[in-house]
Amino acid sequence: MKNILFINTGGTISSSAAGKGLTPTQSAADIISAVPEVKEICNVEAMTLMSVDSTNIQPEEWVTIARTVHEQLPSYDGIVIAHGTDTMAYTASALSFMLGALDKPVVITGSQVSVLAEYSDSRKNIKDSFLTASSELSGVFVVFNGKIINGARASKVKTKSYDAFESINHPYIGYLDEDHIVYNEIEPSVYPEGHVYNDQYSPDVFLLKLIPGMRPDIFDAVRNLGYKGIIVEGFGLGGVPFKEINLIDKIEELVQDGISIVVTTQCLYEGGDLTIYEVGQRALEKGVIPCYDMTTEALTTKMMWVLGQANSPAEVARMMATNYVDEITMPILR
Incomplete structure (x- = not known):
């Protein structure tokens, strides 16, 4: 036994x-x-x-x-x-x-x-x-x-x-x-080498769920509170508004200040894709990190864990796009 x-x-x-x-x-x-x-x-x-x-x-x-x-x-x-x-x-x-x-x-x-x-x-x-x-x-x-x-x-x-x-x-x-x-028969994944025990983390992650009418200055408030990473739950595939109310330009300001911003979807299933619509592509152009099909729980804890180790926004983006434990399904590039 x-x-x-x-x-x-x-x-x-x-x-x-x-x-x-x-x-x-x-x-x-x-x-x-x-x-x-x-x-x-x-x-x-x-x-x-x-x-x-x-x-x-x-x-x-x-x-x-x-x-x-x-x-x-x-x-x-x-x-x-x-x-x-x-x-x-x-x-x-x-x-x-x-x-x-x-x-x-x-x-x-x-x-x-x-x-x-x-x-x-x-x-x-x-x-x-x-x-x-x-x-x-x-x-x-x-x-x-x-x-x-x-x-x-x-x-x-x-x-x-x-x-x-x-x-x-x-x-x-x-x-x-x-x-x-x-x-279940599941095709085995290939994981990165060197994923060893590491309990370092940063609690400075903020989850922001967009609603119609949300004011851009909410991002100033989050920045002023000292958060290092922001998870934005956008609409549909991850859309962020930019017309009458423009959140994308404000996101760009924070990215330029070194704050890592991930954009995900509010939908539970099938994940996000920022490449399909203009409201997603504009966010990608400003330097946000796509998260594809990660759960909110995995996305939040992964970002805390990554921010506890990464030394730069580029390193944060690289680690967030790395599949460590089958938490993320990366799109197949054609």
């Missing part, structure tokens, strides 16, 4: 009613004791790293989790992390970039209902996660409702239902069928 480390960080899965609503109270050992079949899958050691509602998880906690995984993984065949669902996709993406190329599985899971509840989804998710962590997969994954999702492609799309997570713009890695994993 394989040796798997279980790390609890909090979230709904470990919550009970105390004080002002549900709050994490259960330890890693408590959760494992509620799912006894796990011990038939593997040898388990349990660790409670923190007990936090994932809404309160910040980039500092990503680093704490990443360092713990990095230190502990050599001693185990895989790791399962219990985490709140609300920011699980952000943590999964951040870990994907920080941990570097892995030769073992790191699985993140949680639940929509506490492990203490009779009809909770937690027991299935925990069991499925340990099956995945005991497999031959390598990398960071979200396991939820019987689905195995690339950690940098997961997104929470429902607030209450058990099928809360989907794989965005990328096939599911596989599915859990009872005690077996059914894998």
